[in-house]
Amino acid sequence: MILLRKLLFPFAILYGFITSLRNYLFDKGILKSYSFDIPVIAVGNLSVGGTGKTPQIEYLIRLLSPNYKVATLSRGYKRKSEGFVLADASSTAEILGDEPFQYFKKFPTIQVAVDADRRSGIEQLLSKTKPEIILLDDAFQHRKVKAGFYILLTAYGDLFSDDFILPTGNLRESRNGAKRANVIIVTKCPPNITETEQESIKKKLGVSLPVFFSTIDYDDKVYNDTESLAVSDLKLTEKILLAGIAKPKPFFDFLKADTDEIMTFPDHHHFSESEILSIKSRAVDKIIITTEKDFVRLKAKILKAQLYYLPIKSKFVSNQETFDQIILNYVGTCTGNR
Structure with missing residues (x-):
């Protein structure tokens, strides 16, 4: 498998060029991004799968839903339905996808929706349920929507800075995409990770952004x-x-x-x-x-x-209050994502 990935290196270069060109066109406004007049927080990663997006979305729901009307919007990966779907009593995991259905069952006070077209999904949420905050699940590469705040996840032991573009590596786009983030969370850390190792990882990531470290807290x-x-x-x-x-x-x-x-x-x-x-x-x-x-x-x-x-939860190794305040400050002062 490793040999095959190395043999596919030319395709990785081509894929990296295409994704970089796409990002350039969005950055320059040649391709259109749409923003909205409420706080929109996108959680995602640069790599394919396994960084802990679901526990992080749930963390944000717990943080924000006591004081705000929160909605989540996902594409509903592998669901057996199409278009926009707003969760209701008749919804199943097959209709919504497993992660959105999990949000729906665990957090009955929030709105849960799925739509592969995030722009259309947000517009429908705003017309139907009028949420005060929208959490976009796995939307870091969905450039047609310009979120107001981006949380980028990267897993301990599998940092994006040590990876390469698909299909040679597991990155969906170049490491430069990390610059779009507002904060980075290194997930799945050992609970006893030292400050020295945290500083070493920050240097590896090579970004001038706030970097936080979280672990999986098992029930x-x-x-x-x-x-x-x-x-x-x-x-x-x-x-x-x-x-x-x-x-x-x-x-x-x-x-x-x-x-x-x-x-x-x-x-x-x-x-x-x-x-x-x-x-x-x-x-x-x-x-x-x-x-x-x-x-x-x-x-x-x-x-x-x-x-x-x-059950599992995302738990910060340290500086949880700082992270919470960054999110609450964004939401509290946000007058629109334009």
């Missing part, structure tokens, strides 16, 4: 729709650990005991009937623990008393 319980179980009580329980996310190793490492069986599927995977039967046959007399994103797709297909999920 001490697993849940289903009716009950919860303490993780500490499950260490000796024989179980199936199942994940269909981009980088599942930390999830498995947190829960795994020697007797556990691991089942791994592609990110945003839609489970077939044969796969469900295979899961059920391997999980006889066992519980199944999965991720929140997988739970919303599996819970209608597997016995409810058998299936549990492990």
Whole structure:
């Protein structure tokens, strides 16, 4: 695989040229960007998948929704619907996509919408629900909308500064795209990351922007729709650990005991009937623990008393108050993103 990626280097150069030209045309106003008269915060990355966008969106929802009418707008990756969809009581993970459906179920006071055309999606939200803040999920490269504030995520151990353009590397665009960000968050850090290492990473990133460091905070319980179980009580329980996310190793490492069986599927995977039967046959007399994103797709297909999920949150290693204040200052002083 590594050799193949090296052989594809000429295509990476071509892809990098095309994305750089596109960004240049947007930067110069030759290609049109649209802005809106409410705070719009975009969360995204330069690489493909696995940087922790979902926990970061949820962090912003928790920060902002107590005082503002918040809406999220995603493209609804791998959903089985088209165009603009506003979540309601009839919505499913298949209609919205797993991450938007997760927002909808966890945060009933916010509006959740999906639309591949972010400009159209914002216009429809403003005409239908009139939110005070819109959070754009995975929209860093969606240049047709000019957000008022950009949060760029990069994962610890997989920094964009150490990567290369697709298909040789995993970058969707040149590292120079980081200059569009207002802040950068290095996600999935070890909880005990030292200040010295933080400073070293800041130098590697090579940007003159505020850089924050966050870690994944796992819950001490697993849940289903009716009950919860303490993780500490499950260490000796024989179980199936199942994940269909981009980088599942930390999830498995947190829960795994020697007797556990691991089942791994592609990110945003839609489970077939044969796969469900295979899961059920391997999980006889066992519980199944999965991720929140997988739970919303599996819970209608597997016995409810058998299936549990492990919640996670984004937690700042330090300087959380500083980050919060930057966001609140933007929202509080924003009179439009023009």
